[in-house]
Amino acid sequence: MLAGAAENLFPARMQMALSLGWHIVFSCFGIAFPTIVVFTEWRAHRRGNPILLDLAHTWAKAMGVLFAAGAVSGTLLSFEMGILWPGLMAPFGEVYGFPFVLEGFAFFLEAIFVGIYLFGWDRMSPRAHMLSALPIIVSGVAGAFFVIAANAWMNNPTGFRMENGRVVDADPVGAMFGPSTWPQFVHMLIAAYMVTGYLVASVYAVGMLRCRRDRYHRFGLLIPLTFATVATPIQLLVGDWIATTVAENQPVKLAAMEGLFDTGRGVPLSLGGIFLNDRLQWALEIPWGLSLLVTHDPNGEVIGLQSVPPDLRPPVNVVHLAYNTMVGMGSALMLLALWLGWTWWRKHSIPGSPWFLRATAVSGVAAVVAMETGWITTEVGRQPFIVYGILRTADAVSPAPGIALGFFAVAAIYAVLTVLTVVVLRRLARSHDTAAPQELEPVP
Amino acid sequence: MTLAEVVLGVMFVGLIAYALFGGADFGAGIWDLLAGGTRRGAPQRAVIEHAIGPVWEANHVWLIFVLVVLWTGFPAGFTPVASTLYVPLTLAAFGMIARGAAFAFRKSITTLPMRRFLGAAFAVSSLVTPYFLGAVVGGVASGRVPQGIAKGDVVTSWVNPTSTLGGVLAVLTCAYLAAVFLCLDALRDGHPEIAEGFRLRALGTAAVTGLGGLVGLFVLRADAPQLADGLFGQALPVVALSVLAGVASIVLLVLRRYAAARVTAALAVATILIGWAAAQYPYVLLPDLTIADAAAGQPTLVAMLVVLVVGSCVLVPALVYLYRLFQHSERITP
Numbered sequence: 001m002l003a004g005a006a007e008n009l010f011p012a013r014m015q016m017a018l019s020l021g022w023h024i025v026f027s028c029f030g031i032a033f034p035t036i037v038v039f040t041e042w043r044a045h046r047r048g049n050p051i052l053l054d055l056a057h058t059w060a061k062a063m064g065v066l067f068a069a070g071a072v073s074g075t076l077l078s079f080e081m082g083i084l085w086p087g088l089m090a091p092f093g094e095v096y097g098f099p100f101v102l103e104g105f106a107f108f109l110e111a112i113f114v115g116i117y118l119f120g121w122d123r124m125s126p127r128a129h130m131l132s133a134l135p136i137i138v139s140g141v142a143g144a145f146f147v148i149a150a151n152a153w154m155n156n157p158t159g160f161r162m163e164n165g166r167v168v169d170a171d172p173v174g175a176m177f178g179p180s181t182w183p184q185f186v187h188m189l190i191a192a193y194m195v196t197g198y199l200v201a202s203v204y205a206v207g208m209l210r211c212r213r214d215r216y217h218r219f220g221l222l223i224p225l226t227f228a229t230v231a232t233p234i235q236l237l238v239g240d241w242i243a244t245t246v247a248e249n250q251p252v253k254l255a256a257m258e259g260l261f262d263t264g265r266g267v268p269l270s271l272g273g274i275f276l277n278d279r280l281q282w283a284l285e286i287p288w289g290l291s292l293l294v295t296h297d298p299n300g301e302v303i304g305l306q307s308v309p310p311d312l313r314p315p316v317n318v319v320h321l322a323y324n325t326m327v328g329m330g331s332a333l334m335l336l337a338l339w340l341g342w343t344w345w346r347k348h349s350i351p352g353s354p355w356f357l358r359a360t361a362v363s364g365v366a367a368v369v370a371m372e373t374g375w376i377t378t379e380v381g382r383q384p385f386i387v388y389g390i391l392r393t394a395d396a397v398s399p400a401p402g403i404a405l406g407f408f409a410v411a412a413i414y415a416v417l418t419v420l421t422v423v424v425l426r427r428l429a430r431s432h433d434t435a436a437p438q439e440l441e442p443v444p
Numbered sequence: 445m446t447l448a449e450v451v452l453g454v455m456f457v458g459l460i461a462y463a464l465f466g467g468a469d470f471g472a473g474i475w476d477l478l479a480g481g482t483r484r485g486a487p488q489r490a491v492i493e494h495a496i497g498p499v500w501e502a503n504h505v506w507l508i509f510v511l512v513v514l515w516t517g518f519p520a521g522f523t524p525v526a527s528t529l530y531v532p533l534t535l536a537a538f539g540m541i542a543r544g545a546a547f548a549f550r551k552s553i554t555t556l557p558m559r560r561f562l563g564a565a566f567a568v569s570s571l572v573t574p575y576f577l578g579a580v581v582g583g584v585a586s587g588r589v590p591q592g593i594a595k596g597d598v599v600t601s602w603v604n605p606t607s608t609l610g611g612v613l614a615v616l617t618c619a620y621l622a623a624v625f626l627c628l629d630a631l632r633d634g635h636p637e638i639a640e641g642f643r644l645r646a647l648g649t650a651a652v653t654g655l656g657g658l659v660g661l662f663v664l665r666a667d668a669p670q671l672a673d674g675l676f677g678q679a680l681p682v683v684a685l686s687v688l689a690g691v692a693s694i695v696l697l698v699l700r701r702y703a704a705a706r707v708t709a710a711l712a713v714a715t716i717l718i719g720w721a722a723a724q725y726p727y728v729l730l731p732d733l734t735i736a737d738a739a740a741g742q743p744t745l746v747a748m749l750v751v752l753v754v755g756s757c758v759l760v761p762a763l764v765y766l767y768r769l770f771q772h773s774e775r776i777t778p
Contacts, residue, residue: 004594068548072541075504078511079537082526086593089515090523094740097516098747104512105755108505112762116769135762172516172744398527400594406534413538417545420562424552437548 004399011404012084012397017379018407019077021372022414026070028371030110031144031192032227033063034136036200040223041133045126051216054432055223057121059200061428064118064436069421071111076410084403087396088386091167095160096153098172099146106143109135118438144192145185152180155378156249157387179249183242184378190235191374194333195367197228202364203429205357222350225340225360228367232337235330240293246381247294250388251303252312253381256319258290259283263304267291272324275316278305314383322376329370336363447749448517448739452728454752455513456721460714462506464621467614467713469503471622472496473543473570474615475645482560489563491638493551495629504540517748520591521728521738525580528589528596532576532607539573542566571615578614582607585720586668587730605667609660616656617713620649624693624709628702643697646705650694670730674723682722686715 037059044052078100082089089097113135120129153159159175160167204220247254255261259270259280269289273280288298295301305313336359343351350356386393397403428434445453472492479485479492496503514522526533542565550562579602583589586606589596601607623646630639664672675683693708724730728738739745 065549065552068544071504072544072548075508075540075544076537078508079526079533082511082515082522083530083533086523086527089526090519090593093515093519093522094517094744097512097519098744098751100512101516101748101751102755104505104509105751105759108509108759109762111505112759112766115766119769170741170744172747398530398594400527400530400598402531402598409534409538413541417541420545420549423558424549427552427554435551437551439551 004401005394005397008397008399008403009394011407013393015407015410016080016084017376018410018414019073019080021375022418023070023073023077024371024375025195025368026066026073027144027147028192028195029063029066030070031140031189032196033059033066033200034133034140035193036196036224036227037063038130038133038137039227040219041126041130043223045130052219055216055219058428058432060118060121061434061436061439062425064114064438065421065424065428067111067114068437069417071107073414073417074107084398084406085386085396086398088391092157092160092387092391095157095167095170095172095175096150099149099153099176103143103146106139106146110139110143113139115438118436141189144188146176148185148188149176149181151378152178152184154386155184155382155388156180157390162390180245183238183245187235187238187242187374190231190238191367191371193231194228194235195364195371197224197226197231198333198360198367199364200224201228202361205360205363209354209357209361218350221360228333228363229337229340232330232333236334239327239330244294244296247302250381252305252308253314253319253378254294255303255305255307256314256316256381257323257377258302259316259320260290260302260304261306263301263307265291265299265301267302269293270320273320275320280320312384314381319377319381322373322380326370326373326377329366329373333363333366333370336360446736447742447745448735451513451517451739451745451748451752452735454749455510455517456717458506458509458513460717462504462510463617463713463717464710465503466506467574467618468621468625469496470543470570470574470615471618471620472626473547473567474619475622475626475642476563477567477571482556487635488638488641491626491630491633491635494633495626496547504544507540513748513752517740517745518728518735518738519740521733523593524589524591524595524729524733525584527594528598528601529580529583530594531598532579532583532602536573536576536580539569539576543569543573570618574614574618575611576602578610578612579603579607580610581614581720582610584729585610585671585724586664587670589729591729591733605663606671609656609663613653613656613660613716616649616653617716620646620653621709621713623649624697624702624705627697628706631702639702643700643702646697646709647694650690650697654690668730671720671723674725675719677723678725679719679722682715682719686712686719689715 037056040052040059041056043049044056081100113132116132117129117136120132124132153175156178157175158178159171159173161169201221201224204217207217208221243254246257258267259273259275260267261278261280266288267290268285268287269292270280270283270285273283275281290302291300292298305316339351339356339359343349382388384392384394386396424434428436472495476485476489476492479488511522515526546562546566546569550559550566553559553562582604583596583601583606586604588601588604588606623642626642627639627646630636630642661672661675664675689708689712693705693712696702696705696708726734726736728735
């Protein structure tokens with residue numbers, strides 16, 4: 001039985017990583033896109049601008065397509081929670097399952113109002129129509145909070161006691177508000193705006209590089225890019241908040257993020273490098289950097305990996321590399337945001353250089369990479385635990401034979417699904433009459 | 445009635461809603477599969493698509509709701525099922541992905557080969573997904589899911605007489621529900637000849653489903669005696685009601701009273717599920733895991749009940765509004 005669990009651990013983790021990593025991109029659109037679409041619709045009505053209205057309608061349809069892809073991938077995740085991790089759900093379902101119940105309601109409401117919003121495009125007054133998007137925005141953000149609350153609980157489990165290896169005094173509401181919940185939620189919320197904003201803007205940047213520089217494309221670039229540009233510096237501040245939270249509650253995760261072995265004071269911030277023989281080699285070091293970052297004191301103490309036995313340490317290189325990639329991508333996006341902000345302030349227009357369009361064209365991918373590596377940092381950084389300090393991932397995985405095949409099946413299905421989603425979105429961009437999934441098809 | 449029973453009851457209402465709305469969706473996909481060649485089947489497929497188009501996502505969220513309530517409120521009942529029956533559950537999840545994505549995306553695609561591929565994916569997954577879900581029910585109902593994590597056989601827990609019966613009945617029930625529902629939709633869309641076709645199919649599937657149920661009683665006697673005893677014991681009134689509702693909907697279909705037939709057909713299906721629950725009460729997992737054993741602690745159940753009540757107060761009006769909006773539009777647009 002135990003041998004089965006040991007064999008299943010890696011494939012199960014990969015299947016979960018793939019399923020979540022795919023779903024999360026679409027979740028970002030579920031969280032942030034409705035705001036951008038409704039903002040555009042509102043401006044269109046305020047200015048009586050048909051180009052903006054056309055843009056908003058196209059985006060609304062794209063939102064429907066992305067929502068459908070997010071919905072089906074979310075369904076798989078709710079099965080996988082029980083199929084892959086029964087050892088987590090059995091003892092702790094009553095403690096941290098509760099936010100998923102709330103998320104069930106939030107998602108249901110979102111699905112209903114996405115249908116109403118798309119269907120009502122030409123059938124409601126502008127005012128009523130924009131109001132019908134309000135539940136989409138609220139339930140999208142609320143849904144994100146609930147899912148993040150569950151994840152934050154895995155990082156900092158609260159709301160129960162262990163007695164002789166059994167869970168007692170489960171408090172499902174208290175479990176939702178551990179120390180990681182708020183910083184993680186805000187971090188994700190802002191990330192959703194960055195991913196959505198930069199990705200949508202990058203589509204129009206590519207169009208403009210191909211000499212389609214009409215007002216439609218300029219609006220299509222500028223509106224989402226503005227949202228993302230505002231979000232980027234905020235994310236920098238939130239990053240500081242979350243780093244101090246991690247340092248306080250999960251010091252070993254922070255040590256892995258930084259490749260720090262020895263506990264000490266006045267610790268430098270390390271960029272790049274490879275962790276070999278308990279040392280980070282060939283890294284660029286910024287003196288006192290890490291101590292300043294997490295304790296806001298150049299001589300502050302930072303705990304290293306040595307504080308726990310080797311079998312309780314996460315895989316350092318994966319976490320360190322992922323974390324550095326996230327920070328690197330975030331910093332690059334910050335430069336892009338500063339460039340746009342500066343030019344807009346001085347000249348009240350977007351930068352004329354083709355390099356600005358080229359940078360914007362890749363900003364979407366950069367934002368997705370930043371978000372995915374951020375998730376790798378927090379998830380791999382929690383290893384070997386699935387519930388930090390309490391339950392090991394190896395003890396939570398299902399020992400059932402044949403689990404390993406699931407990964408390949410999921411990989412194949414998501415490959416097809418990715419191609420399909422891209423084909424449909426491209427069609428939508430080319431022909432604005434294309435129907436969204438939630439719309440009625442004209443009866444032939 | 446204990447608190448745990450109330451929460452489980454609310455979950456079961458969600459399960460019935462899934463069987464009715466999601467089931468009719470699956471059934472519509474099955475009729476899509478059987479509608480014939482690309483050209484000949486086109487008018488029927490249009491009616492089907494028109495009927496389920498706008499609400500397809502909403503119908504399947506019921507299942508997610510059932511899952512999350514189970515793993516939070518009844519983890520000791522949920523995890524044995526999820527881990528032992530992971531094969532049919534995974535396949536059902538894949539079916540839902542294929543079905544949902546294909547249905548959602550095919551209206552955005554106009555090239556014929558691509559549409560055919562998506563149409564086929566939609567139709568085939570509509571057939572196999574309810575089979576796997578029915579097989580899961582069969583595995584649970586015949587007591588093949590022992591307590592603990594992955595303690596049951598991962599193959600025979602869903603490849604067995606009761607699971608086969610469950611799967612076949614699930615497919616037939618979906619097809620039957622959809623045929624009954626689509627009669628009215630086709631009539632509303634102004635296609636009385638298509639409505640007539642669905643009426644005959646509804647009558648045919650009603651007969652086959654009834655026959656299947658009859659044969660099923662013998663299968664259960666042999667393969668799931670504890671459940672069979674319950675069905676003929678404490679659940680007998682519910683089973684009788686189901687048979688009565690089934691007969692009534694056949695009569696109503698013969699008389700072409702489609703709206704009334706919808707109600708009795710839904711009642712017949714709901715009472716099958718309630719009959720199953722009543723037959724294995726008070727056990728969540730046969731032979732011996734009771735509701736009380738499987739339930740989470742008091743604070744979790746209270747929190748869930750509050751959310752379920754408050755959430756329903758928000759959700760139900762929104763859902764009713766959605767259905768009314770689309771039904772209304774069908775009448776005003778030709």
